[in-house]
Amino acid sequence: MIRKLATVAALALVLTACGGTTKDSGAKPGGPSGATGAANAQAELKTGLKFTYLPKAVNIPYFSVVGKGVEQAAGEVKGEYKATGPSDASAASQVTYINTAAQQRQDALLLAANDQNAVAPALKAARAQGMKVVTLDSDVAADARDLFINQVDSTEIAVKQVELISEAIGGSGEIALLSATANATNQNTWIAIMKEELAKPKYVGLKLVDTVYGNDEDQMSFQKTQGLLQAHPNLKGIIAPTTVGLAAAARYLSSSEYKGKVALTGLGTPNQLREYVNNGTVKSLALWEPAKLGYLATIAAASLISGRITGAEGEKFTAGSLGEYTIGKKAEVILGPPTVFTKDNIGQFNF
Known part of the structure; x- marks a missing residue:
């Protein structure tokens, strides 16, 4: 897929506030700012890049x-x-x-x-x-x-997902992770932090029983969700820190006997997950x-x-x-x- 352009209209998206940024106070959007080191903050941005x-x-x-x-x-x-x-x-x-x-x-x-x-x-x-x-x-x-x-911030997003699944299942029960690829840097960073968070006394009631990988493929993620539920009959919740995995897991749960019995949260776009949030399959999710x-x-x-x-x-x-x-x-x-x-x-x- 290749697209070239000289000028582009503003996004045809509703970019409402999805959290703040790390902006410093006093910044002037669109203009140069002060900087440390060797960089020349006053340099004009090159065109035709x-x-x-x-x-x-x-x-x-x-x-x-x-x-x-x-x-x-x-x-x-x-x-x-x-x-x-x-x-x-x-x-x-x-x-x-x-x-x-x-x-x-x-x-x-x-x-x-x-x-x-x-x-x-x-x-x-x-x-x-x-x-x-x-x-x-x-x-x-x-x-x-x-x-x-x-x-x-990696810690912030990982901790938030643990918090959301704990709230969804009442702070007690078996949970599993449905990740993207086994080598994805961001996924592995978040998972490591989640495990550290789960080891804290406040989450003593939560037990991580499995981590599986859907390779950011819809059908594989769908099948991995099914496999988790078959392998762990007492599973209470699933965290899917990947938009593909979360949507696929939600689709499976929404039409299965596990809807309302197994909670689901993770990272996903509102447009992909809106249907499943509105029908109760997903109580909450997060994203930027x-x-x-x-x-x-x-x-x-x-x-x-x-x-x-x-x-x-x-x-x-x-x-x-x-x-x-x-x-x-x-x-x-x-x-x-x-x-x-x-x-x-x-x-x-x-x-």
């Missing part, structure tokens, strides 16, 4: 929304935008697209990685040819990219605004190319209408906290 957006896999609704944000930002800097990627969420498949982007002399690659280390050699080679690499959603080894745009993630990553990439920032800790840059951000440790930038969606508020969101 070429951006390639490489999600974990194409045709995943969540990543399509992220792509809308990339497209908007590319248009604002009068750049060219190309979205491409594999149909399967595998690292080996992504390597081919990384190499192609480098060969095509793209200025920046915006990548949601399927594996932290497997794609690193290709990324290092691409950077050696002058291409900037900005990861989003799921990171790679820090020495293989320039910046990581994290959708949310995916389009803003893509937008922030693209402006960050343009800022790198233009010399506004270098990726050093403490540097600041302005991401258009989102305001000012500060680069943290290991060249990480956090979009902002998540929003919890329930039957009471999910109708207010459209993404």
